[in-house]
Amino acid sequence: MLLFAAFAVTLGTLLVQGLTLRPLVLPLNLSDDDPINREVREARVATADAALAAISNETVEGIQALRAEPECGRVSVRGRWTTDLYDQDTAR
Numbered sequence: 001m002l003l004f005a006a007f008a009v010t011l012g013t014l015l016v017q018g019l020t021l022r023p024l025v026l027p028l029n030l031s032d033d034d035p036i037n038r039e040v041r042e043a044r045v046a047t048a049d050a051a052l053a054a055i056s057n058e059t060v061e062g063i064q065a066l067r068a069e070p071e072c073g074r075v076s077v078r079g080r081w082t083t084d085l086y087d088q089d090t091a092r
Helices: 002-028 035-054 063-079 083-091
Strands: none
């Protein structure tokens, strides 16, 4: 009998919470701000900043081309996340 009561209380609690959660959350208008893509964007900016810092004091020939690539990616990523940027990076 005790086992049945424990099972019934557990099942009842889960059902009540599960069935009432959606109606309670919908009026709050909570939205997902796409945290994964936001973190990927921030990581790409940090990586570009680190790359620019690493080559900032270099005077080797052709360094301007190396500086332009992270700077271009940094501006693009800060502006807006696009799948094209992701596809270009994964193709390399």
